[in-house]
Amino acid sequence: MKDIVEIRWHGRGGQGAKTACLLLADVAFSSGKYVQGFPEYGPERMGAPITAYNRISKERCTVHSNIYQPDYVIVVDETLLSAVDVTKGLKESGAIIINSEKTPGELRHLLRGYQGQVYTIDARRISEETLGRYFPNTPMLAAAVKVSNVVDADHFIKDMEESFRHKFGSRTNIIEGNMKALKKSLEEVCCG
């Protein structure tokens, strides 16, 4: 990992992009990193575009501004590609990860000339198969970890399992479903 990795999340209100951002801060913290996880707040409502940010670093980062040149961008809702300039400032050495059933090649033309790596993950299918409902943030979190490599994948799985057990207690089907979603996403995220 570089000394500091900056990540920008784009989602729609209600999809859990903020939660995924805070969970990423959690797992990076438990692997000994310095973390920032913060959403950009406004008059949020269901379905409106929202942005959230992560800084993950080896030394404490004191900067408290938003992130304008991210290393990674994660798009939790594919329809945002035409609504928001998601690749704005995104480093060419970085990558964008999009929740879509399409291949990276099929989406590149929507990325306003972005030349860096493009990843896609079908978070809807994974979520519906493993959780029976559409919660895109769990698969997107795993894809973010896999691509950005801010946390070791094995450590991530172990840590998330503990975190889910803590949160959901005896509701084992929820824990198992989420764990399956994470693992599937780690395997399936694909680059083009």
Place this chain on the structure above:
Amino acid sequence: MARNDRMSGNEAVAYAMKQINPDVMGAFPITPSTEIPQYFSTYVANGEVDTEFVAVESEHSAMSTCMAAQAAGGRAITATSSAGMALMWEMLYVTASARLPVTMALVNRALTGPININNDHSDSMGARDSGWIQLYAETNQEAYDNFVQAMPIGENKEVRLPVMVCQDGFITSHAVENIELLDDEIVKNFVGEYEPEHYLLKKENPLAVGPYDISNYYMEHKKQQAEAMKNAKPVILEVARRFAEISGRSYGFFEAFEMEDAEVALVLIGSSAGTAKETVKQLRKEGKKVGLVKIRVFRPFPMEELAETLNGVKAVAVMDKAESFSACGGPLFAEVRSALYDLENRPKTINYVYGLGGRDICVEDFAMIYDQLFEIGRTGDAGEVYRHIGQREQEV
């Protein structure tokens, strides 16, 4: 043993409240401070504290509740923001002048209008003359540390003033970052018990709180209140010294960052100081002698100490995250410029109003300001001193 954790600024302050276990919390929710009473009410519901949580119908009542509880001999806390604090306005003054050391977690938010939920300092800056001690934080850690220090400062018998512990709305209140938490027992011992000499429930010594004060007495009471604010200065430093012993973290009236040989400097408050520190680090690598002063204590204002630190600097930019519509600069500018007046070779000073209603400020913006300061240092000409940064200009 101190414990490393990660949490938002709001959770950090609520956690400090839990460790202190005060007698009464009177609170009414308002963004972005809502999470504080929310977390705290969970502690109450779980029996982790034995605080009486009073869910009031307005902020005016929240502060009235706190004032009454403190007057009765208890320890009272609240949390609020922006228009919430504005609705407490009258009671802020009553609490301070009744010399009741209530502690408030203020999560700074623009004081309307147009209506806006994001951060600036217009709420607390407006209350700067209310008689409350004001502490400001750059990070979640500082918000936590300041809250732990607030009661030993405010409750000191030479002081007896309420304390406002401020942090930046959303920027620190809702950002999850690393934090080092102290042990419950250590916090409890540090804060100690509240032992007022006079209080409503003391039957041996009945008293009235908040009666009418005729002209023949009013001025004496105000003078005493002003003296109490002066007395707060050594107490703040003494509490910080004790706090360093339990935490290893040092606090003063302000943090002087790379000021030793600085030729130009910023003076600012709150979370943006962290961003400016990054600018300082980058410019220092280029050999540029830049520094900054981050104000922690705004009331009482550290006038002499600030003048000493800025003595010898060629040019200073004072950054205000509040507009005071004076037509000549923001509230921090007025104080800092006044503090520098008696220096023989006082620095040139300019004012930047920035960050209103959540407008972002970045590392590059501060670099631009340092460039301007070097230019002012070279030419000796400050130009227009009252400036704004970050806004779009209307075409004329």
